[in-house]
Amino acid sequence: AHIIGEGCKVADKESSSRKEPPDLFKVEKATPSISPVNKIVLPSAEALKRRIRRLIVAGIAALIFFFIVHTVLGWIHDARLASSLDEVISDASPDVIDDALALLRDDPHDSVRARLLATAGLGGDLDKLKQAETLLAESAQQNDPDQRIARIYAFLAEGDPRAAHAEAERPAKYSEQADAFLLGRAWTAIARGQWMQALPDAEKVVDARPGAPEPLALLARIKARTESPEVALATLDGTNTETAATKIARAQIVGLRQGNAGEALPLVEEVRSDSDASALHKAWADLIEGVLAYRQGAIGSAFEYARAAAGPDLRADETLIVGAAQLLLALGRTSEAKEVLKRLSSGPSADLSNRAHVIAWWYAQTGDRRAGLATLSGAGFGPEKEAKPAFRALVIAALLEDSPRAAERDRAATLYQEAARDPQWGVAASNGLASSLTEDGDVEEAIAVLEAGLAAAPNHLSLVDTASQAYVEAGRLSEAEKVTSAALAMFDGEGWAHGSHARVLLAKGDAAKAVNELDRAVELSPGDASLYALRGDATRKVGSNDVAKAAYEKALALDPAQPRALSGFATLLIDTGSFDRAAEVIKQMDNAKVQDLRADAQRVRYLVLTGAGQSGMSTMRNAISRHSKDVPLRLAGARVALQAEDYVRAGVYYQQAKRNGAxxxxxxxxxxxxxxxxxxxxxxxxxxxxxxxxxxxxxxxxxxxxxxxxxxxxxxxxxxxxxxxxxxxxxxxxxxxxxxxxxxxxxxxxxxxxxxxxxxxxxxxxKAADAVVSMPVAAGRLSVLLGPTEEGCAIAARYLKANRSGKLASRARNLKRQCQ
CATH class of the missing domain: 1.25.40 (Serine Threonine Protein Phosphatase 5, Tetratricopeptide repeat)
Structure with a gap:
């Protein structure tokens, strides 16, 4: 207890000492000996210098920062641009090209931009093609690889493979652009018809770019031509993504070459609805669907698709141009085919044989067989050589069917029969042979040909329409009704099904129903001038001349060279005595080279009713030479010869008409x-x-x-x-x-x-001079009788206009001189 108590005392002593420190340690109460320094005041000059130094350092730091950022962004932009340019080679779709063009921004070097624009032009973008041509013209650099490739593409897009080949053959150094150049050279070889030469270049690009759709589509197209469709399809299976290019290539193979419409149609529908498909690919989609529709017999739909395919003024792919013209000719649309064929250049051809035969077929359908034969001979495919494949046989038959030589006409019939057995061209061949037989008066034989054709291609509207005309001409209306009704049941949405049925109804005398059917036909196919012409024919036959005139005018507004509309309108005008207007329509027929039998019949009829005499002899002879076996035409020609005071020729024509069945x-x-x-x-x-x-x-x-x-x-x-x-x-x-x-x-x-x-x-x-079918010699005699009077002089001029070298011509001229 004593110890504890002492301890406590000690503790108390220490605590008391800490609580009361001595005054010596109270510093806060001390007086400082030196005053504190709050800032250093520099001279104004020194302060300015320091401020400038700080600004310079900050500016340099900002510049370094922006330089680094710009460099990094430039690297990113260059990488994106390089990637985009590379992607254009692999997939030249419009969106990819637009993305690459957007990345170029304000790049002062226009070579790459020109190449991209020309690539778009090759796909059918005509606006970008013009821009590319403008850039190439403004900043031409002879040895720039991008500009060289742009020129190759631009020449191909313009349809000039000769110039593209010349540009591709010039020596140049390509590094990053090697694949683009090889593709251009392959396309150039194809455009020149050198498909085997295009193969190595396409294979190199495909090897360098495995799975790239654009090169694979090109290679597949080449292999389909040089090897087989199966090999081409296997090539397309290697693509890593399906684009419009690969879809069209596949549709071309399975649809056009293998005839597999079920697989081809979904592909073309996808391309047509694809906003990123080029104009060229969409045109191919329309053409493929048009060909398939024609093969199935839906000729109205086939025409609409063919017209859509031919709509854009594309020249980059000759096979597309020739294919569209070929389909239009199969449908009998010569004026539309002519406009398409005008796009072809005069240089090398991707397929010279097919091109020459399509052009020759156009000549055959327009009545110029000499030009057609000259076209084939000039291309090295003259008619004397073997007539294979079926399309060649069809074309040669069409050229020889109106030959003045019996042996050539017999060969034409044989070739038609051979081609009629072909699954692809059998319909056109059957139609051609039947039309030839009908013109020669062998209607029953023509019907037999058409029935065989319909057995091979049931309800094909092209055959149905020809058969309905043949049945009506033979008076077999029940069979005509049966054929057209079956076609109408299958193709109720086709204008031509209703048109053919209307033809039969009109022959049976049911004009009201016929007109209703034709109204429905033009409603279904409002852009088909042929149906309006057929409607004009029907309403003209029932006497509704105003309605017929409106229908013909509508047809000619849609197609100024529509053959049926021109000849039907001329018939109507001649019937109503409107000879001045009829002369204008006949001149329009001449300009359009409408030379079928119906048109020539109206030409000669016009000559007879106007008393043309010698002034119409050339027209009459040409018409008869084109349809030498037609009896009514030759009889009308004999009347023209009588009016021309060529009595010997008139007698010969009557004798020939008798031999031909008059x-x-x-x-x-x-x-x-x-x-x-x-x-x-x-x-x-x-x-x-x-x-x-x-x-x-x-x-x-x-x-x-x-x-x-x-x-x-x-x-x-x-x-x-x-x-x-x-x-x-x-x-x-x-x-x-x-x-x-x-x-x-x-x-x-x-x-x-x-x-x-x-x-x-x-x-x-x-009375003889003013008769409906007048005789000009009566006018000549009357003028001589009346003498140098005002009326006599007018009649003399009228006679001389018809027969300038007639028996009374010299006297009429003397009379006319006296009148002056």
């Missing part, structure tokens, strides 16, 4: 009249005797129609007049006058009778 009584009677005009009395007597003894196949005497009766009476009257039996001649003339009071030949007879009576023939001459 009514013997009509042909011999007309021949007798022509012989009498040529003052060959004995020949006329013999011809009239043959006419009166003419019999049909059953041995029954042929009956004479009103025109033949009148001609017989005129011939009898002229023979009586030549034998100085005026009374008998007057009696025959009076009998003929009761049958056809407006016949020009009859009024000429009356004028001769009046002269024999020594009376003025003015009245009958006026």
């Amino acid at each position: 009514d013997p009584r009509l042909a011999d009677t007309a021949l007798a009249l022509a012989l009498l005009y040529g003052r060959r009395k004995l020949g006329a007597e013999n011809s009239l005797e043959r006419a009166l003894e003419a019999v049909d196949a059953d041995g029954n005497r042929l009956t004479a129609g009103p025109q033949v009766q009148v001609w017989e009476l005129i011939v009898r009257a002229r023979l009586a007049l030549a034998d100085e039996k005026r009374g008998l001649a007057v009696r025959y003339a009076a009998q003929a006058l009761q049958i056809m009071p407006d016949d020009a030949d009859l009024h000429l007879l009356g004028a001769d009778i009046e002269e024999d009576r020594e009376r003025s023939p003015e009245a009958p001459l006026r």
Whole structure:
């Protein structure tokens, strides 16, 4: 306890000492000996220097920072640009090209930009192609590799493979652009038809870029041509991504080469709906679908797709141009095909054989067989060589079917029959052969050909339409109704199914239903000029001339060279007596080279009704030379020859018409009249005797129609007049006058009778000169009779316009001089 107590005391002593420190340690109360320094005040000059130094250091640091940032961003931009340019070679779709162009920004070097723009032009972007051409013209650098590639692409896009080849053959150094150059050289080789030479370059690019879609699509296209479709499809399977290029390449192979529409159609639909597909690929999608539609028989849809494929003015791919023209010709659209074929250059060809035969086919369809044969011979594919494959056989047949040589016509028929067995061209061949047989008058044989064609291609609307016309012409309306109804049931959405059915309804006399069907047809295919022309034909036949005129005008507004519309409109105008307007339409037919039988028939009919005489002989002879076996056309040509005072030619035409199947009584009677005009009395007597003894196949005497009766009476009257039996001649003339009071030949007879009576023939001459089918010689005689009067001079000018070298031409000229 003592110890504890002491301890406590010690502790108390220490704590008391800490609580009360001595005054010596109270520093806070001390007085400082030195005053504190708050800032250092420098002289103003020194302060300014320091401030400048600090600003310089900050500026240098900022510049270094921005330089580093700019360098890094430049590296990133260059890397992105290089990647984008590389991607353009692998996938030249529009979006990829636009991305690369956007990365170029304000790059002062236009070479890369020109290459990208030319690449887009190769895909069908015509605006970018023009920009590329402008850049190449403004900053031309001869040895710049990008500009060299841009020129190759631009020449190919313009459809000039010769210039592209010349540019590709010039020596140059390519490093980063090697693949782009190899692709350009491969495309150039293809455009020149050198498919095997294109193969190594395409393979090099594919090896350098495994799985790249653009090079693989090109290589597949080459292998489909040089090896087989199966090898090409295996090549396409190596792509790492499906683009429009690979889809179109696959659709070309499976659709056009293998005929697999089920696999090809989804591909082309994907391309058509793809906003990143180029114009060239979309045109190919339309063409492929159009060809497949044609093979299935939907010719209306095929025409719409063919027209869409031919719409853009693309020249980069000749096979697309020729393919579109070929499809249009298969559909009989010569004017549209002509516009497409105009895009072809005169240089090398990607497929010279196909190109030459398509052009020759166009010539065949427009009636210029000589030009077509010259085209084939000039390209090295003359008709004397083997007619294979089927398309070549079809074209040669079309060129030879109207040959004046019987051996060539027989060969044409054989070639048509061979081509008709081909699955791809059988429809066109059957149509061509049937049309040729129908024109020659062998309608039943034509029907047999069409029935065989329809058995191979059921309900194909092209065959159905031709068959409906043949059945109607043969009077087999029930069969025509059956064929068109079956086609209508299958293709209710096709305008031509309704059009063909309307043709049959019109033949059956159901005009109202026929017009309704045609209204439906043009509603389904509002852009098809042929259907409007068919509607014009139907309404014209039922007497609705105003509606027919509107339909023809609508057709010609859609297609100024539409053959059916032109010939139908000319028919309507001639029927209504609008000869001035008809002359304009016929001139339009001439400019469009519409030379089918229907058009030529209206040309000759116009000559007859206007009394063209010698001024129309050339047109008439050309028409007959194109359709030498058509009897009505040759009979009309004989009338033109009579009006031209070429009585020998008229007689020859009547004889040839008889050999081609004309009514013997009509042909011999007309021949007798022509012989009498040529003052060959004995020949006329013999011809009239043959006419009166003419019999049909059953041995029954042929009956004479009103025109033949009148001609017989005129011939009898002229023979009586030549034998100085005026009374008998007057009696025959009076009998003929009761049958056809407006016949020009009859009024000429009356004028001769009046002269024999020594009376003025003015009245009958006026009637002969003003008849519906006039005789220009009557105008010549009347002008001489009237003398140098105002009327006489006008009639003399009219005669000279028709027959400048006629029998009365010199007297008419003298009269005209007196009038002056």
